[in-house]
Amino acid sequence: MIAVRDLEKEYHVGEHVIHALRGITLAIDATEFVTVVGPSGSGKSTFMHIIGCLDRPTRGDYVLNGRDVSQLPGDELARVRNETIGFVFQGFNLLARTTALENVELPLLYTRAGALSGAERRERARHALAVVGLSDREDHHPNQLSGGQQQRVAIARALVNTPRLLLADEPTGNLDTATSQEVMDVFARLREEHGLTLVIITHERDIAAWGTRTIDFKDGHVVLDRTHEQAAPV
């Protein structure tokens, strides 16, 4: 699914050069549930942006689904993001004053393979909301939903275009423990039912334990990469 080799990323801040990634080489297979951990500034977010096609590496290769996407032009990257990747963010990033259903429809507005009719978009968004168990909240605005519900709407939005890869950046960062469990449960279920590949960034060890593999980042390097049994806590 994902193969990166000697991935490097540099940022220029004034005269300083910040090396966010200093040569990452790893592969993630389809249906893996990877959690990425590490302290702030370790490069885990940068890594996720690059594999999410939001950013390009300074050096190195990135092959997604057998296709080198490391130097694709912007419009092509947008297409990859639209069709292959789903994002979930820490801050939910739902549009205010917009219903849950319309929020979920958002990625469908940018599909390339023929514009979808309004009714079709609505139908697919409804289905995605049903998957995360929010069929009864379609017409609610984000400020009428709890944090966990908002994040589930965001997950439904990430799912609506049936991506192969789901990326989540601190999806439980703004949630309490019980709600976090609830959200992680949704992720685990999706992986099982839809065969999704999951990459989740977190700095909470108990969240990291949900994965089948945990990758530790530090100073732009992978310091630990281990596969383990998914430990779904009770």
Next chain:
Amino acid sequence: MTIRILTRLRALHPSIDIALKALTRNRLQTVLTMLGIAVGVGTVLAMMAVGAGAQRSIEQQVRAAGLNQITVSAGNWKPKVEDSGAAVAHQGDAGDTLVLPIPELVPPLRRFELGFDDDVASTNGRDGVGDDVVRAIATGGSPDHRLPADDIALVRHPENDPMEKHDHPLAWQRLGDLEAGLGAAATLTFADAEAISQLDGVQYVACGVHANARVYNGEKRWFTRMHGTDLQLLDIKRTWTLTHGRFFTNAEQNAAEQVMVLGQVVAEKLFGPANPVGGFITLWNQPFRVVGVVTSASWVVRPAPGDDEFDAVYMPYTTTHRLLNLTKLNDITVTAASTGAVSEVSKRIAALLRQRHGIAETAPDDFTISTQATRAITTGGLPPNVASAIAGNVRELERVTLEQLAGTLERSSTTMRWLLTAVAAVSLLVGGIGIMNITLLSVTERTREIGLRLAVGARSRDIMRQFLIEAVAISLAGGVIGVVCGVIASATIASTLRWATVVSPGAVLVAFGVAAAVGVFFGWYPARRAAALDPIAALRYE
């Protein structure tokens, strides 16, 4: 309300949907920005309305000034005998010693024409001319109306006052005198006028008999033009307006009453500022009752001494005929129903008159037809025969001269248009900056949203389009308000400033186009800024 109309467009495209939703979020700013554009668009529309109105009123003025007017004059004007006026004046003096012609020998009118040609050939030998003139006078120009030789001395003409000094030929000498120049030949009759009025494309027909006249109000006197005419003249002279009284009536015309309408200049000379209606004027030692005063309603033509139109007096042509003992007309004034048909109508009149006067194929006309267009050309220094050849052959000649006249007159409306253009430019600039401002605000406010959209697959161009649509939606909504304002402004200008204004569908389209262009122009920069955002930075923006 405009917002509600626009929401109906939502279904058309997701980008429109997104843009409109964003606009309703900042409703007050959106409406205020629209107002800026509305002022600009309204001014553009008002400007175009004033321009078009000025154009149309100029055309109306020009047409009113007589571009659809055709004058049929008796006699045929030949350039080679231009100096015959002097000869005629001379013969006028010799008129006292008139040799009475024998009626049986009088050639009919057609022979006359041929004789006229002979005259041209014999300009060197002037002696023969006098005889022709004499014969012409005696016959009245037509075989069906000839005066018995003995009766000529018995004509008691009111102008034949021995105390009066005439420096022009007597009317009864002049009428029928083919040599006296345009309008002097007695070839046109009231029946001709009637026949012309039946032609296709003819709008109005007025008869005319003209003379110079000395008119008196007590001791005050004024030397002016006398026009014997008929009621339809008032329809033909569209720029005329009656300041006092009325034009003479059909009844007065039929009864050949001695009523008179004064031109503005004559009224001022004889009555000063007083209202002359009901007063009496003396002409040919006859009293005339003044029934009205005419003046010009056009800003193109102002009454002036010697202008032949307002420095003139008008009476029914029947009255002129009765007092001068005449039956012929000097000219017939015709208007074509459409300005474009002047040449065509002229040709029809010529054909009709040739037929009525029994003129042979090869013989010249015994009348002259002139139009504003032919006059414009013949006064341009061209030899008259060349000019008339051109006038006869150039298609749509009247349109050419119309445009020339309009071009000259248009300058008076240019100042107003420049002023409005400046106002429109400034308000569109201010409105455009307003649009740029609100769009930039919107871009900044929604940076995270832009980041999210990019993350879920929007391309830069999708983002760009979204913000451009927002900007254009504001400006077009402003355009709608502006068109309403512009129409109101045009109506206000028309009613308060008395400027003619015309709001055409084309002008409305242009106004909308300007609004859309402003939206695109001023929305471009913010939209490009939004499209150039880095998705990661945008997602993290607080």
